[in-house]
Amino acid sequence: MSALALYTADVVALARKDLKLELRARDTLPAMLLFVLSTLVVFHFALPAGTGDDAAFGLLWIAIVFTALLGLARAWAPEREGGALDGLVLAPCDRSAIWLGKTLATLAFLGAAELVALPAFALFFAPIDLVAVAGVVLASIGICAVGSLLAAMAAASRGREVILPLLFLPLAIPLVVGGVGAGISPEGATYLSFLALYDLVFAILAWATFEYVVTE
Amino acid sequence: MSSRNNLPLLAFSTAGLLGAAVVLALLVAPEDADQGVSQRIFYFHVPIALTAYLCFGLGAWKALRLLWVGGERRDLESYTWIHQGTIFGALTLITGSIWAKASWGVWWSWGSNQLVLFLVLFLFYCAYFMLRFSIEEGARRERICAVYALFGVALIPVSFFAIRLASDFIHPTVFTREGPQMTGTMFGAFLVCWAAITLLAYVMYRIELVGKRTDANLRELREVLS
Amino acid sequence: MIAGEGLEKRYGRKRALRGVSFDLPRRGFLLVTGPNGSGKTTLLRLVAGLAAPTKGTLTVEGERGDLGYLGHESLLYRELTALENLDLYGRLYRVPERRERSGMLLERFGLWEVRADRVSTFSRGMTQRLALCRALLHDPALLVLDEPYTALDDDGAALLDSELAALTGERTILLSTHDPARVALLATHRLVLT
Numbered sequence: 001m002s003a004l005a006l007y008t009a010d011v012v013a014l015a016r017k018d019l020k021l022e023l024r025a026r027d028t029l030p031a032m033l034l035f036v037l038s039t040l041v042v043f044h045f046a047l048p049a050g051t052g053d054d055a056a057f058g059l060l061w062i063a064i065v066f067t068a069l070l071g072l073a074r075a076w077a078p079e080r081e082g083g084a085l086d087g088l089v090l091a092p093c094d095r096s097a098i099w100l101g102k103t104l105a106t107l108a109f110l111g112a113a114e115l116v117a118l119p120a121f122a123l124f125f126a127p128i129d130l131v132a133v134a135g136v137v138l139a140s141i142g143i144c145a146v147g148s149l150l151a152a153m154a155a156a157s158r159g160r161e162v163i164l165p166l167l168f169l170p171l172a173i174p175l176v177v178g179g180v181g182a183g184i185s186p187e188g189a190t191y192l193s194f195l196a197l198y199d200l201v202f203a204i205l206a207w208a209t210f211e212y213v214v215t216e
Numbered sequence: 217m218s219s220r221n222n223l224p225l226l227a228f229s230t231a232g233l234l235g236a237a238v239v240l241a242l243l244v245a246p247e248d249a250d251q252g253v254s255q256r257i258f259y260f261h262v263p264i265a266l267t268a269y270l271c272f273g274l275g276a277w278k279a280l281r282l283l284w285v286g287g288e289r290r291d292l293e294s295y296t297w298i299h300q301g302t303i304f305g306a307l308t309l310i311t312g313s314i315w316a317k318a319s320w321g322v323w324w325s326w327g328s329n330q331l332v333l334f335l336v337l338f339l340f341y342c343a344y345f346m347l348r349f350s351i352e353e354g355a356r357r358e359r360i361c362a363v364y365a366l367f368g369v370a371l372i373p374v375s376f377f378a379i380r381l382a383s384d385f386i387h388p389t390v391f392t393r394e395g396p397q398m399t400g401t402m403f404g405a406f407l408v409c410w411a412a413i414t415l416l417a418y419v420m421y422r423i424e425l426v427g428k429r430t431d432a433n434l435r436e437l438r439e440v441l442s
Numbered sequence: 443m444i445a446g447e448g449l450e451k452r453y454g455r456k457r458a459l460r461g462v463s464f465d466l467p468r469r470g471f472l473l474v475t476g477p478n479g480s481g482k483t484t485l486l487r488l489v490a491g492l493a494a495p496t497k498g499t500l501t502v503e504g505e506r507g508d509l510g511y512l513g514h515e516s517l518l519y520r521e522l523t524a525l526e527n528l529d530l531y532g533r534l535y536r537v538p539e540r541r542e543r544s545g546m547l548l549e550r551f552g553l554w555e556v557r558a559d560r561v562s563t564f565s566r567g568m569t570q571r572l573a574l575c576r577a578l579l580h581d582p583a584l585l586v587l588d589e590p591y592t593a594l595d596d597d598g599a600a601l602l603d604s605e606l607a608a609l610t611g612e613r614t615i616l617l618s619t620h621d622p623a624r625v626a627l628l629a630t631h632r633l634v635l636t
Binding site: 352353355435 | 454455493496
């Protein structure tokens, strides 16, 4: 098998492992779904009457970011339980494949949460157009790419889950700008290109540096 | 050996240069027609900001070298540069805030892209310290901090564009700020200030690094003796 | 196959390993003993490549895929079944005929009956046996085993005894234990840490 085929096989095996684990344990995904719904309801009560749809859309992004954080905090939990991260690191596969597999799985969970959040938002607040949805998709890629690496860093620290939001939020700011802009600005395409740029830059950086986060 | 010898000399020259800078900025340079006295803060605010960027950049460079080549030395150097960068970043926010108050009467303006960028970076690098001190000392910590430092420099241009985009539509700029039109003397004063502050950062870096290395050496000595 | 010279490992102020040197030729069996806290685990982690020495040099022949490691943690996924765990590692280690090999190992270590049960339902002894299967799955040239007899009952220990007896002289083995008497006869080299 060629190197690329082997790499892809590794990534697929790892991502499938995460999906299988979540289907069995069923603790992270339901929490994310419920969390995002509850947050949207809270926003309704938090927003004074007469607030524009734009403001509500901004709050949708807060819901997405914090739901993502919820999922990311538990992203490496299965590896922590049995020390399996050492097992993965010892294997001959490329370490970046570990990151990519985890990112794809986390993306699947976040996507599932968004499949619930977006229709709910359209129902509770205001309709969403295709550009906004494209923004959500692109930003989610960035969130998971950066988030899974940061979560691995956080796993090595004593602070554990507490430190993950601190690491993640400054890096999430450009994503929020891109996502909100895609939704409410008439020049949505500009924001979409910006999100694509963020994804490219940070995905490559995460892909290249993950090895150094999990080895000594 | 020679580096230890030239540090006092360097420190004194920096002090001298800073003194000259202050005199030039506050007294010698002509007053700006538009903004008046408050414009003088500009002589310090901009160099401080530029120096902060430089420190973050150097911190990331040392981090890259650490990952490439290795060596505990580079970890301390990267950390110290980032520490300096954070100090100068905080100073940027403070001087920028003073300037905003003097110019427009508000302590903070989201319209000032430069300040907002520094706020984001300040948050990012504060998290660097929280990360660093929550991980046990060792090779793992060095690498994780180095990777985070690299993310920092990648964040700088990306955030810059994000904030620009945000200003464009989400927060339309209320105050437009143009750089002051500088005459020859003003530009000269600016350059002297810039040189002085960059040198100050370097001297502070060297002093802090000496302190950290001495700490490390003392610790090793204590262990060997015990 | 392994050569270590003046190895030292420091975690900040704590020194876990101090000035250790040893040599292990191919197909040798190195027995590492010492009291708790003497650095056995640290040394084995260094050899496995999970940590890097702060001082000294360490050369280990072979690549990552040639090494089988058993640590204090099982390195398994608790919510996957025994078979699924071995299947995943089999893929990552590019084990040819991984299903057959997994089945054979599970049978050899008495886990065939529970192959479709999740690891979270296993006893400590069973988990340790499965961890051994995982370490042996890709038939590694170098085996690094950190106190492998931990948690094993008499049957499990007997299985491990026979496995080690079969592998001695065929593979390079580095083993740390509290109970050296058990494997003393098999060992060709000894290293005592203080």
